[in-house]
Amino acid sequence: MSRLTLYWISGSPPAWRVMLALVLKGVPFDHRLLDVQNGENRAPEYLALNPKGQVPTLVMGDVALRESLAILAWLDRAFPDRPIWGDDTKSAARVWQDVMLMEVDLRPAVTSTAQSLLRNRPLPDADRDALLSAADDIAETLESTDFLGGDAPMANDIWLYPALHWIARGVVKSASPPEPVARLSEDRPSLKAWMKRMSALPGVAETYPPHWR
Numbered sequence: 001m002s003r004l005t006l007y008w009i010s011g012s013p014p015a016w017r018v019m020l021a022l023v024l025k026g027v028p029f030d031h032r033l034l035d036v037q038n039g040e041n042r043a044p045e046y047l048a049l050n051p052k053g054q055v056p057t058l059v060m061g062d063v064a065l066r067e068s069l070a071i072l073a074w075l076d077r078a079f080p081d082r083p084i085w086g087d088d089t090k091s092a093a094r095v096w097q098d099v100m101l102m103e104v105d106l107r108p109a110v111t112s113t114a115q116s117l118l119r120n121r122p123l124p125d126a127d128r129d130a131l132l133s134a135a136d137d138i139a140e141t142l143e144s145t146d147f148l149g150g151d152a153p154m155a156n157d158i159w160l161y162p163a164l165h166w167i168a169r170g171v172v173k174s175a176s177p178p179e180p181v182a183r184l185s186e187d188r189p190s191l192k193a194w195m196k197r198m199s200a201l202p203g204v205a206e207t208y209p210p211h212w213r
Helices: 013-025 068-078 089-118 125-142 155-173 189-200
Strands: 004-008 029-033 057-060 063-066
Touching: 004 013, 013 068, 013 155, 057 068, 063 068, 068 155, 089 125, 089 155, 125 189, 155 189
Parallel strands: 004 029
Antiparallel strands: 004 057, 057 063
């Protein structure tokens, strides 16, 4: 099998997901950080790999894979030794359900919150409330387990970790972040402890967006 190459943009949660998955699965890979300001994601050679000019793109030989969840699913098929979509049918059902609910129900609130904070715009009440409600549910789950995926991080953990860091980045950059959002993890000890456990896993610290450091 050819060595993998990951094309990514610093601070992109979908690209970060794939990098986390590669690291947690122990899959060797090369990476290419695209410079958006210089238009590298719109260069003809990159558009030949990803016509939308988006990230991530994972390349193996003459195959270019796009869309983070599709890549995560493919990784478990290509490198099954350390699963991230559950290690039996019951856990696989739970992980897939969690991830799809996050994509449908949580992602709009995460995106609205992060972008509102980073652009110093008012955060819609509905998005704030949806985010806080989801955080409560996740924190409750984490009171009885180390990871959303069980004893080890799975795709649901991989989805959530960059999303919460994106919001945390917005809190740091915002002139006046809403207090409940600024204290999202502080007010939920189990969620804060989970963030620390994820960050302490081998190789995870190296995936942190370089321009956020």
